[in-house]
Amino acid sequence: MIQGIILQVVQTMGAAADTLKQALPATTPPPSMSILQLIVKGGPVMIPLLFLSILTVYLTVERSIILKRANRTDTGSLMDSVKEFVMAGKIDAAIAYCRKEDSPISRMIEKGIRRIGKPLPEIEEDIEGVGKMELYKLEKNIGLLGTIAGIAPMFGFLGTIFGVIKIFYNISLADNISIGNIADGLYVKMITSAAGLMIGIVAYICHHLLVMWMDRIVNKMENTAIEFMDILQEPTK
Numbered sequence: 001m002i003q004g005i006i007l008q009v010v011q012t013m014g015a016a017a018d019t020l021k022q023a024l025p026a027t028t029p030p031p032s033m034s035i036l037q038l039i040v041k042g043g044p045v046m047i048p049l050l051f052l053s054i055l056t057v058y059l060t061v062e063r064s065i066i067l068k069r070a071n072r073t074d075t076g077s078l079m080d081s082v083k084e085f086v087m088a089g090k091i092d093a094a095i096a097y098c099r100k101e102d103s104p105i106s107r108m109i110e111k112g113i114r115r116i117g118k119p120l121p122e123i124e125e126d127i128e129g130v131g132k133m134e135l136y137k138l139e140k141n142i143g144l145l146g147t148i149a150g151i152a153p154m155f156g157f158l159g160t161i162f163g164v165i166k167i168f169y170n171i172s173l174a175d176n177i178s179i180g181n182i183a184d185g186l187y188v189k190m191i192t193s194a195a196g197l198m199i200g201i202v203a204y205i206c207h208h209l210l211v212m213w214m215d216r217i218v219n220k221m222e223n224t225a226i227e228f229m230d231i232l233q234e235p236t237k
Contacts, residue, residue, distance in 0.1 A: 045159035045192045052152050053199050059141050059148075060206040067213050070138055073103040075224050082109060083231045091116060104134035104217075105224050112228050120232060127225050134221070138214060145207035149200050156196015 078101060085094035091113060098110035111130040115123040 045155055045162060046195065049152065049155050049159075049192065049195045049199060052148050052155070052203075053195075056145065056148055056199060056203045056206065059145055060210070063140075063142055063210050064213075067138060067210065067217065070104050070134075071213070071217055071220070073101055073105045075105060075220060075227075078106060078109070079224065079227050079231070082113070082228065086113065086116070086231060104131075104138065105221055108134060108221060108225060109228050112225075112232075116232065120229065123232065124225075124229055127228070131221055131225065135214075135218065138217065142207065142210050142214065145203050145210065149204035149207055152200035152203060153196045156193045156200075159192020159196065162192070 078098075081097050082094050085091070085097065094113050095110055098106040098113065100106075108127055108130045112123050112127045115126050
């Protein structure tokens with residue numbers, strides 16, 4: 001008897017739930033918004049921000065490839081071979097070996113080999129000159145990433161100002177404050193601010209990593225130049 005009562009209660013509750021579900025209006029999930037729609041909602045300020053984001057990716061990839069090529073030289077093997085050729089008096093062979101390596105470090109050492117026979121201070125000065133030119137080539141456009149890291153958030157702030165202006169303009173047209181009147185301005189304000197900060201953060205990180213990479217290459221070049229000058233002084237010891 002108890003089981004029958006429980007079964008009847010369960011059936012009654014199920015029927016009530018079905019009735020309540022039918023009585024309630026059908027709800028649809030809120031529509032999702034694509035990345036392209038968000039960019040459009042951000043307004044015209046998103047155009048320079050989009051350009052800065054593409055430029056950040058391009059500069060990071062391009063400089064990474066250049067620095068990877070510059071850092072591929074095995075300085076230990078290079079200097080062992082150069083020392084062997086120089087000690088044997090095979091200057092042409094040493095120059096040819098450096099040309100084969102084709103890297104900033106090998107071009108710097110090649111310059112020093114070509115100056116063998118001149119005073120050591122003059123050789124050292126020529127090596128430093130080549131090193132500075134090679135570093136200038138390696139550092140090209142890295143500073144631009146730092147500039148992007150600084151100006152991207154400013155464009156985002158500019159979008160914030162445009163969004164606030166749009167909010168007040170819509171309010172003045174409708175002569176009342178409502179979510180509908182301020183929604184478009186809030187989209188511009190929040191989307192541009194977020195985009196500017198994201199681009200700025202990514203550009204700053206990429207700039208910092210490339211500068212650290214450059215520092216390691218500079219240290220490698222300096223150590224190699226010192227080692228080469230030591231090789232030149234060995235016969236006089």
